[in-house]
Structure formats: structure tokens, C-alpha cells
Amino acid sequence: xxxxxxxxxxxxxxxxxxxxxxxxxxxxxxxxxxxxxxxxxxxxxxxxxxxxxxxxxxxxxxxxxxxxxxxxxxxxxxxxxxxxxxxxxxxxxxxxxxxxxxxxxxxxxxxxxxxxxxxxxxxxxxxxxxxxxxxxxxxxxxxxxxxxxxxxxxxxxxxxxxxxxxxxxxxxxxxxxxxxxxxxxxxxxxxxxxxxxxxxxxxxxxxxxxxxxxxxxxxxxxxxxxxxxxxxxxxxxxxxxxxxxxxxxxxxxxxxxxxxxxxxxxxxxxxxxxxxxxxxxxxxxxxxxxxxxxxxxxxxxxxxxxxxxxxxxxxxxxxxxxxxxxxxxxxxxxxxxxxxxxxxxxxxxxxxxxxxxxxxxxxxxxxxxxxxxxxxxxxxxxxxxxxxxxxxxxxxxxxxxxx
Amino acid sequence: xxxxxxxxxxxxxxxxxxxxxxxxxxxxxxxxxxxxxxxxxxxxxxxxxxxxxxxxxxxxxxxxxxxxxxxxxxxxxxxxxxxxxxxxxxxxxxxxxxxxxxxxxxxxxxxxxxxxxxxxxxxxxxxxxxxxxxxxxxxxxxxxxxxxxxxxxxxxxxxxxxxxxxxxxxxxxxxxxxxxxxxxxxxxxxxxxxxxxxxxxxxxxxxxxxxxxxxxxxxxxxxxxxxxxxxxxxxxxxxxxxxxxxxxxxxxxxxxxxxxxxxxxxxxxxxxxxxxxxxxxxxxxxxxxxxxxxxxxxxxxxxxxxxxxxxxxxxxxxxxxxxxxxxxxxxxxxxxxxxxxxxxxxxxxxxxxxxxxxxxxxxxxxxxxxxxxxxxxxxxxxxxxxxxxxxxxxxxxxxxxxx
Numbered sequence: 001x002x003x004x005x006x007x008x009x010x011x012x013x014x015x016x017x018x019x020x021x022x023x024x025x026x027x028x029x030x031x032x033x034x035x036x037x038x039x040x041x042x043x044x045x046x047x048x049x050x051x052x053x054x055x056x057x058x059x060x061x062x063x064x065x066x067x068x069x070x071x072x073x074x075x076x077x078x079x080x081x082x083x084x085x086x087x088x089x090x091x092x093x094x095x096x097x098x099x100x101x102x103x104x105x106x107x108x109x110x111x112x113x114x115x116x117x118x119x120x121x122x123x124x125x126x127x128x129x130x131x132x133x134x135x136x137x138x139x140x141x142x143x144x145x146x147x148x149x150x151x152x153x154x155x156x157x158x159x160x161x162x163x164x165x166x167x168x169x170x171x172x173x174x175x176x177x178x179x180x181x182x183x184x185x186x187x188x189x190x191x192x193x194x195x196x197x198x199x200x201x202x203x204x205x206x207x208x209x210x211x212x213x214x215x216x217x218x219x220x221x222x223x224x225x226x227x228x229x230x231x232x233x234x235x236x237x238x239x240x241x242x243x244x245x246x247x248x249x250x251x252x253x254x255x256x257x258x259x260x261x262x263x264x265x266x267x268x269x270x271x272x273x274x275x276x277x278x279x280x281x282x283x284x285x286x287x288x289x290x291x292x293x294x295x296x297x298x299x300x301x302x303x304x305x306x307x308x309x310x311x312x313x314x315x316x317x318x319x320x321x322x323x324x325x326x327x328x329x330x331x332x333x334x335x336x337x338x339x340x341x342x343x344x345x346x347x348x349x350x351x352x353x354x355x356x357x358x359x360x361x362x363x364x365x366x367x368x369x370x371x372x373x374x375x376x377x378x379x380x381x382x383x384x385x386x387x388x389x390x391x392x393x394x395x396x397x398x399x400x401x402x403x
Numbered sequence: 404x405x406x407x408x409x410x411x412x413x414x415x416x417x418x419x420x421x422x423x424x425x426x427x428x429x430x431x432x433x434x435x436x437x438x439x440x441x442x443x444x445x446x447x448x449x450x451x452x453x454x455x456x457x458x459x460x461x462x463x464x465x466x467x468x469x470x471x472x473x474x475x476x477x478x479x480x481x482x483x484x485x486x487x488x489x490x491x492x493x494x495x496x497x498x499x500x501x502x503x504x505x506x507x508x509x510x511x512x513x514x515x516x517x518x519x520x521x522x523x524x525x526x527x528x529x530x531x532x533x534x535x536x537x538x539x540x541x542x543x544x545x546x547x548x549x550x551x552x553x554x555x556x557x558x559x560x561x562x563x564x565x566x567x568x569x570x571x572x573x574x575x576x577x578x579x580x581x582x583x584x585x586x587x588x589x590x591x592x593x594x595x596x597x598x599x600x601x602x603x604x605x606x607x608x609x610x611x612x613x614x615x616x617x618x619x620x621x622x623x624x625x626x627x628x629x630x631x632x633x634x635x636x637x638x639x640x641x642x643x644x645x646x647x648x649x650x651x652x653x654x655x656x657x658x659x660x661x662x663x664x665x666x667x668x669x670x671x672x673x674x675x676x677x678x679x680x681x682x683x684x685x686x687x688x689x690x691x692x693x694x695x696x697x698x699x700x701x702x703x704x705x706x707x708x709x710x711x712x713x714x715x716x717x718x719x720x721x722x723x724x725x726x727x728x729x730x731x732x733x734x735x736x737x738x739x740x741x742x743x744x745x746x747x748x749x750x751x752x753x754x755x756x757x758x759x760x761x762x763x764x765x766x767x768x769x770x771x772x773x774x775x776x777x778x779x780x781x782x783x784x785x786x787x788x789x790x791x792x793x794x795x796x797x798x799x800x801x802x803x804x805x806x
Contacts, residue, residue, distance in 0.1 A: 029767060081749065104760050105749040113749050167715020216718060244718045247725020253755050257714035283719070284687075311660030312570020315619060315647045316686070322650020346484065346508040346516050352656050357507050364432060 007130040008201035010098040011193070012141045012183060014073035015044050018096070020065065020087055021079035022048035022056050031150040033076055033102075034059050040147050040155050047072060064090060071095035076138065076148045081105040084134070085119040092127035099124070100148045101133030101188070108135060108189045108257065117191055124192065136188030137168030143182050143207055158182045160209035161290055162202035164195060166216045167257075182208055194218070196225045203233035210293045212286050213241045213277075216254040217263060227275045234276035238293045242280040243268050301382035303329035305375045306352035308387035309359075309368065314352030317385045328352075335378040342370060351375075355388075410533040411604035413501040414596070415544045415586055417476035418447050421499070423468065423490055424482035425451035425459050434553040436479055436505075437462050443550050443558050450475060467493060474498035479541065479551045484508040487537070488522040495530035502527070503551045504536030504591070511538060511592045511660065520594055527595065539591030540571030546585050546610055561585045563612035564693055565605035567598060569619045570660075585611055593622055599632045606636035613696045615689050616644045616680075619657040620666060630678045637679035641696045645683040646671050704785035706732035708778045709755035712762075712771065716790035717755030724788070731755075738781040745773060754778075758791075 022034045034048050034056050047068055048061040055061050062068055065075070065087070075091045077084060081103045088099060106117040117134065124131055132138060138148030142158040151172035159180035163170060164187060171184045183205065185198045195218055202211045211233065218226055233239050245254035246265040269279055278293075280286050304326045308314035321328055328351050331339075339349040339358075347357045353375060359367040368388055375381055425437045437451050437459050450471055451464040458464050465471055468478070468490070478494045480487060484506045491502060509520040520537065527534055535541060541551030545561040554575035562583035566573060567590060574587045586608065588601045598621055605614045614636065621629055636642050648657035649668040672682055681696075683689050707729045711717035724731055731754050734742075742752035742761075750760045756778060762770040771791060778784055 104763070105747060109749040110751070165715070167713055169713040169715045214715070216715065244715070244722055246722045249725045249731040250718050250722035253714075253718045253721045256753065257718060257757065310570055310572040311656075312568070312572050312617070312619065312647070315653045315656045315660060318656045319647055319649045319653035322652045328652040344508060346512040348513070348659075350659065354660065360507070 003197060003200050004130060005201070005204070007098050007193070008197060010073045011100065011132050011185070012139050012201070013144045013146055014098070016047070016070060016072040017042070017044060017074045017076060017146075018047040018049055018065070018068060018072040018091070019059075019076045019078065020049040020091065021077065021083075022050045022053075022059075022061065023078075024050070024053055024056055026057075032057075033078060033148065033150050036147060036149055036152050040153065041145050042147075043145055045070070045072070065094040065096070066090060068094055074098045074100065074148075076100045076102065078102040078150065081113060081116055081134075085116060085123055088120055088129075088131075089123045092123060092129050097127070097129045099129065099131040099133075100136065100138040101131050101191070102136060102138070102148075102150060103133075104135045106134040106189060107191065108255075121191060131192045132185070133188040134191060137171050137186040139186075140171050140181060140184040142180070156180050158207075159294070160207055161294065162205065162208035162211045163213070164198040164202065164211070165214035167214065170214055190219055194222060194226075196222065196229045199226070199229050199233055199239070203229065203236060209237055210290055211237060211239045212280075212290050213239065214286070215241060215243050215268075216245050216257065223271065227271055230272070230275040230277055239277045240280050240286060240289050240293070241272050241277045242282070242286050243272070299383045302326045303380055303382045304385060305329045305331065305378070305381045305383070306385045306387065307355060307368070307372050307375055308352050308385075309355055309364070310387055311352075311354040311356065313387035314354055317387055318352055321385070329378070329381045331375065331378050332380050335374055335380075338374050339371065342367065406600060406603050407533060408604070408607070410501050410596070411600060413476045414503065414535050414588070415542050415604070416547045416549055417501070419450070419473060419475040420445070420447060420477045420479060420549075421450040421452055421468065421471060421475045421494070422462075422479045422481065423452040423494065424480065424486075425453045425456075425462075425464065426481075427453070427456055427459055429460075435460075436481060436551065436553050439550060439552055439555050443556065444548050445550075446548055448473070448475070468497040468499070469493060471497055477501045477503065477551075479503045479505065481505040481553065484516060484519055484537075488519060488526055491523055491532075491534075492526045495526060495532050500530070500532045502532065502534040502536075503539065503541040504534050504594070505539060505541065505551075505553060506536075507538045509537040509592060510594065511658075520592075524594060534595045535588070536591040537594060540574050540589040542589075543574050543584060543587040545583070559583050561610075563610055563697065565608065565611035565614045566616070567601040567605065567614070568617035570617065573617055597622055597625060597629075599625065599628045602629070602632050602636055602642070606632070606639060612640055613693055614640060614642045615683075615693050616642065617689070618644060618646050618671075619648050619660065626674065630674055633675070633678040633680055642680045643683050643689060643692050643696070644675050644680045645685070645689050646675070702786045705729045706783055706785045707788060708732045708734065708781070708784045708786070709788045709790065710758060710771070710775050710778055711755050711788075711790035712758055712767070713790055714755075714757040714759065717757055720788045720790055721755055732781070732784045734778065734781050735783050738777055738783075741777050742774065745770065 019033045023032050025032055038057050046059045048056045048059050049065055050061050051063040053061040075096045077087055079087050084103055106113040140147050147153050160182050163184040168186050171186055187198055202208045245251040304321050306314050306317040331351055343349050343358045353371055355368045355371050422436045426435050428435055441460050449462045451459045451462050452468055453464050454466040456464040478499045480490055482490050487506055509516045543550050550556050552575055562585055564584050566584055566587035571589050574589055590601055605611045648654040707724050709717050709720040734754055746752050746761045758771045758774050
């Protein structure tokens with residue numbers, strides 16, 4: 001299917017939304033999408049469909065989609081699985097073209113679910129409509145102030161990070177980029193919208209500087225398209241991929257969660273890396289890598305200096321340098337000479353540079369910054385790892401230096 | 404050297420202490436051991452030696468060790484390196500038998516430092532005295548309320564963890580077991596007291612339930628003794644070892660930090676594991692492992708169930724089970740049948756067990772605990788990984804179940 005920019009925009013940033021199957025419950029455990037949208041500060045026009053209410057949290061509520069006073073950009077569907085095809089048909093007949101389908105129990109579950117999903121897809125195709133899900137928490141758009149989540153999500157400041165995931169875990173918890181998000185999308189069981197479209201949308205949004213992906217598996221036959229989009233995206237911004245379902249046990253579990261064929265991890269790994277993605281190992285790795293790509297410019301080369309307040313910490317950093325294919329920079333004689341003037345006679349400075357002996361009896365932050373500046377000016381140094389407590393000094397700009 | 408329990412006890416829990424070279428500075432950057440001891444709440448008798456003061460923070464101060472009104476259990480020495488042999492001699496002549504030597508710049512630094520250290524060792528031997536360090540932060544004893552650190556350390560509740568390290572980083576920061584400590588010792592450059600004695604002391608303290616070790620390197624010729632102590636210790640409590648200086652770069656750095664010969668990591672790894680230690684990869688690993696050994700009983704076997712609030716999280720856990728040599732438990736037909744009664748028709752419960760579909764429209768914590776209990780009673784299950792927000796329920800005791 002060709003890329004549909006308008007659908008993706010409606011999924012993330014609808015001017016008007018209807019929640020079909022909206023509940024009147026409130027408080028912990030109520031999983032009320034209307035309440036969450038209101039609390040999140042959604043500024044668009046909001047409607048609910050529920051035959052038992054005329055208003056929910058101040059939002060006008062109608063018995064059927066046919067009764068809606070306008071055609072909303074997006075319908076969020078949250079009804080039992082067997083009702084989904086009919087409810088979507090009603091919305092389509094009212095003219096709605098974009099859907100977020102929350103319900104579980106579709107093709108990923110059993111034969112009946114697969115039949116329901118087939119019927120649902122036929123309805124969508126007949127009306128030229130598109131859908132995210134089923135089995136999805138939907139989207140989070142911190143930039144523009146929209147969520148579709150049934151889990152309550154507190155609005156935090158937007159960060160230029162985009163996330164595509166296959167579980168709401170990343171959107172509704174502190175997992176993933178704890179630094180924060182700009183836009184996130186849970187593609188669920190990918191009945192319609194899949195990874196290629198989601199990535200393309202984030203690639204095209206200039207507010208997104210780094211894209212992180214949590215993937216259980218692509219749809220059969222979709223690999224080439226996804227890799228093409230990936231190759232185009234990495235020309236503009238880094239793409240980090242955390243692929244789960246790596247072990248046999250994990251792959252089997254993925255099949256019953258999102259219905260994905262996890263496939264051989266080695267094949268995914270080779271294909272993703274050759275297309276320019278950075279492979280991640282776990283959720284901590286995602287968080288650290290997103291932070292690094294957001295805040296640091298790329299290294300000029302592999303020669304790393306360690307400036308440390310702890311000799312032991314310097315050794316740990318040197319170990320990591322050895323283990324991750326980097327090398328310890330050899331400081332120039334000029335740098336070593338300038339450093340020697342700061343150090344006591346008994347210590348010959350080197351790399352790792354343990355600042356502590358130079359700082360004994362002096363102001364430690366001053367000495368640390370002096371040492372850092374000397375190392376930073378060394379032409380043999382492509383990057384610096386600092387092991388130190390955080391401190392600030394005017395005019396000190398690590399990302400600027402590393403650029 | 405045979406194990407000297409009395410010296411080790413004095414290093415950790417002296418009834419009386421003199422700080423030689425005590426400073427009168429206070430506040431950030433003053434690194435004042437007397438101030439730190441007073442703030443930490445040390446209850447023993449405390450003295451200072453400094454020719455320029457008669458009192459420091461309410462602690463009586465004397466010009467020379469000879470003037471001390473009693474023979475303290477321990478002297479903490481913090482003077483420039485060239486003064487150390489003479490100052491230790493003065494203390495030995497006053498009858499002091501145990502020392503913590505803070506100064507850097509000894510054998511780990513240069514030829515002069517090696518000469519000073521040789522002279523120092525001759526003084527100690529001539530008087531039958533023992534020393535921890537040089538180049539050490541000394542000891543932390545949370546159980547009994549003693550520190551020798553020049554970095555200020557806030558007293559936290561004691562945890563049954565013992566730590567032997569070769570950098571003060573682990574004692575003075577939140578690195579290492581962030582759960583807290585009972586006793587910690589920085590063995591510095593190991594001029595006298597080394598890893599075997601430190602480990603033996605922690606092995607013998609019944610308040611210590613888990614021992615973590617950060618090691619740059621053993622002294623030449625000490626491997627057999629250390630492994631013997633390790634083998635004895637693991638009969639009583641788990642010993643976790645984080646060995647640094649693994650890469651060539653790290654090993655070289657270790658030599659100039661603590662004067663250790665890091666040696667081949669593979670040799671260390673094989674020897675430590677065969678003696679029963681658990682090898683750690685990094686500081687996070689230390690923290691996680693200490694927590695696990697403190698709080699969880701050993702597994703009965705390798706068959707692990709995953710009870711999860713997130714399908715995606717279950718797959719991540721299944722991946723980890725595959726990667727760490729464990730296996731996904733096959734739940735018995737009885738358990739699966741009992742679970743099926745909780746689940747909607749469309750979902751066949753399995754392992755990982757995604758609780759979410761069973762909890763839709765119900766009280767999630769109740770359903771989670773019900774699922775957990777059923778899985779916990781399954782004879783095919785040796786351990787459970789939970790992926791869930793924290794919640795409490797009366798009568799629910801995970802460590803008890805796992806025992």
C-alpha cells in the first residue's frame with residue numbers, strides 16, 4: 001500500500017475525535033479514554049458514542065455514530081471484539097476514514113478473532129478507511145497534545161524523540177526513552193498500518209531528531225519496504241531498533257502477542273544493520289542510546305580519553321573502551337607536559353587521566369575542568385569519557401566540543 | 404601471613420581512633436576525616452594529631468603521637484607521602500598496632516614512592532603492626548558506626564552486605580550495592596592487608612549475608628590463598644566478583660592505579676568461577692545481583708514462568724530466559740485449565756502469561772495475584788519473573804514462595 005500521509009497525520013494529530021464505547025467510570029482502573037484525553041489537555045473537538053449517556057466528563061455523547069454532528073478526523077474504538085466490525089461500519093457510513101482499534105482478541109488470539117479481523121478489514125477497504133491496531137494503545141503526540149491511551153498518561157515536556165513500538169508498555173510507563181517523547185505509536189497487531197508507515201511518518205516530522213523502534217516482528221513480505229524506508233530515514237536522523245522475540249521462547253511468545261512472525265534474529269540483525277539502524281539489546285540500552293544521540297554529536301574517530309575523579313572508575317571506562325571497539329587515545333607530548341605542571345611530582349599523567357591526585361588540597365572542580373580542557377584540546381583525542389560528579393561551569397559545552 | 408582477626412576487627416570497629424594529620428578545614432572540599440567521623444556518629448574515643456591545634460570539632464588534638472593519653476586501637480594516617488614512615492614510626496612507638504594509610508603516591512606511583520613504601524613496611528614489621536592501604540579510603544562499618552573516609556559519607560540503615568573494593572568510588576558514592584552496605588573495605592594498593600584477609604573477615608561476620616568484590620588484581624603469588632578463602636566463604640554465603648582491568652587498556656590503567664597486575668581476565672574468570680564466585684560484568688550488575696541474592700532464595704531449577712501485565716514485556720522476559728540459560732516452564736494441564744476459567748474465551752493462557760486480557764473490566768491487581776498464585780502452585784515451575792507495577796497484598800510473600 002502506498003504511503004498515506006493524511007491518515008498518519010490524523011492518527012497522531014486529529015482536529016476532532018470520537019471515542020466509541022466510551023465508559024463513564026473514573027479513577028484508578030477505569031481505563032477511560034475520554035477522561036485521559038480531557039486530562040491530557042487535548043484541544044480538538046471531542047465526542048463520545050455510548051447509548052447510555054448524553055455526556056461524559058463534559059464531552060457530548062451520542063447513541064450512534066450516525067448521530068454525530070460532524071465527521072471526526074479519527075475514531076477510537078473500544079468495544080468487545082465481536083462488536084468491532086459493526087461499530088467500524090457505522091463510523092465509516094458516517095464518513096470517518098481513520099481508526100485506532102484498541103480491542104484485543106483478534107487475529108493474534110484465535111480463529112474467531114481472525115474471522116472478526118477479516119470482516120473488519122473488508123469493511124475498512126470497502127470504505128477506503130485506514131486503521132491502527134487492533135490490540136493497540138494507539139498514539140501519543142506530546143508536540144500537539146493528543147493521546148488515545150486507555151492507560152492514563154501524564155503530559156510531560158516534548159522531546160525530539162519518536163518511538164514506534166509493538167506494546168503500550170513503552171508509551172504508558174517510564175520504560176523506553178525516559179528522557180521523554182515527542183511522538184509515539186503502538187502498532188499493535190498491524191492489521192493495516194505497520195512499521196513502514198509509522199517510521200515514514202516520524203522520518204517526515206522535522207521535530208523528531210531520533211527514532212527508536214521496539215519491534216516484535218514485521219508482517220510477512222514487508223521486509224523490503226521497511227528496509228527501504230529505514231535507509232531513507234537514516235539519511236536524516238538516527239534510527240535505533242530494539243528487536244524482541246530473539247530467543248526461540250521469545251519468538252513463540254511474540255506470535256501470540258502481536259501475531260508477529262519474529263523470524264531469525266540473525267537475519268533481522270544483519271538486514272537492519274546493513275540498512276543503517278543501530279541495534280539495541282534492552283530497554284536500558286534504548287534509554288541510554290536515545291539520550292546519547294539526542295545530546296552528543298558523532299565522534300570524529302575511535303580515540304577516546306578518560307578524564308576521571310576515580311582511578312578505579314578510569315579502569316572501568318578503559319575496559320568498556322576495549323570491549324566496544326574503541327581505543328584509548330595517546331595524548332600528545334604537549335598535553336602530557338601541560339598536565340604534568342598540574343600534577344604532583346610522583347604522578348605521571350596519562351590516559352585514563354585520574355584527576356584526583358592533581359586535585360589534592362585544591363579546588364577539585366577547577367582542577368577537573370583544567371585537566372578536561374587540556375585533554376579536549378589534544379588533536380589525538382576524538383572523544384572524552386568523564387567519570388565525575390556533575391558540575392557546571394560557564395562556557396563549558398561538552399556537545400560543542402565533541403562536534 | 405596467617406589471618407589476623409584482631410587487626411581486621413580494629414580496622415572495622417576500633418574502640419579508639421587517632422587521626423594523624425587531621426585538618427581544621429570544614430565544608431565541601433575539606434575532606435576532613437575527623438569531621439566525617441563525628442558527623443557519622445562514631446561512638447568510640449577519638450583523638451587527633453596536628454601540631455597546630457589543640458582541638459578539632461571538639462576532638463582533643465595533640466602535637467605528636469607520643470602525647471596521646473592512651474594507645475588507640477587504630478591510627479588513620481593522612482599526611483604527605485614522604486612523612487608517612489616517620490609518622491607511622493611515632494605511632495608504633497606509642498604502641499599502636501593497626502593503621503589505615505590514606506596517602507597516594509606510594510609503590511603504585513614512582514620509584515621514590517616505592518622506596519617510601521619499603522621503608523614504611525620495614526617500620527610496620529619491626530613493630531609487629533599491620534596496615535590497610537596506602538591509597539585507600541579505608542573502611543565503612545554501618546553495623547557498628549565507623550568510617551575512615553575523607554569523603555563525607557551519610558549514614559544509612561545497615562544492610563547485610565559486605566564489600567571489598569579497590570577504589571573508594573564504591574564506598575563514597577551510590578555505585579555498587581545501592582541497596583546499602585553493612586561493611587565495606589577499600590584495600591588500596593595492598594601493601595599489607597589484601598583481598599584474602601578482607602574476604603575472610605566478611606566471611607566470619609554473621610551479619611554479612613552476601614559479599615561483593617571489586618578487584619583490579621591480586622598481589623603476585625596470592626592467588627592460591629585467595630581462592631582457598633573464597634572456597635571456604637561460598638560454603639556460607641554467596642560471593643560476587645566484579646573484576647576490572649579486563650581489556651589491555653584497562654589492565655594497564657589498573658597497574659598505575661593500585662599497582663595491581665591485572666593478569667589475563669580469562670584466567671581470573673576460570674579460577675574465580677571454579678572456586679564458586681559469581682562473576683559480574685559491571686556496577687549495575689553488582690547492584691542487581693546483590694539485591695537478588697539478598698532477597699531471593701535460590702531457584703529449585705531452570706524452569707521459569709513469566710507472569711506479566713504486558714505481552715511485550717513477557718516477550719522481553721522470554722528473550723532473557725533464552726539468553727541466560729534458563730527455560731520457559733511448561734505449565735501443567737491443571738494450571739492451564741484453572742487459568743482458562745479466568746481468561747476470556749478467545750485467549751488460551753500459556754507461558755509467558757499475559758494477565759492483561761484476563762483483567763479487562765476487572766480489578767487488575769486481584770486478577771494478577773490470582774494468576775500468580777495458580778502459576779506459583781504449578782509443580783513444573785521453579786521460579787517466576789513478574790513484569791508488573793508494584794503492589795502489595797496481605798499474605799503474599801515472593802521470597803517465601805521461591806524458597
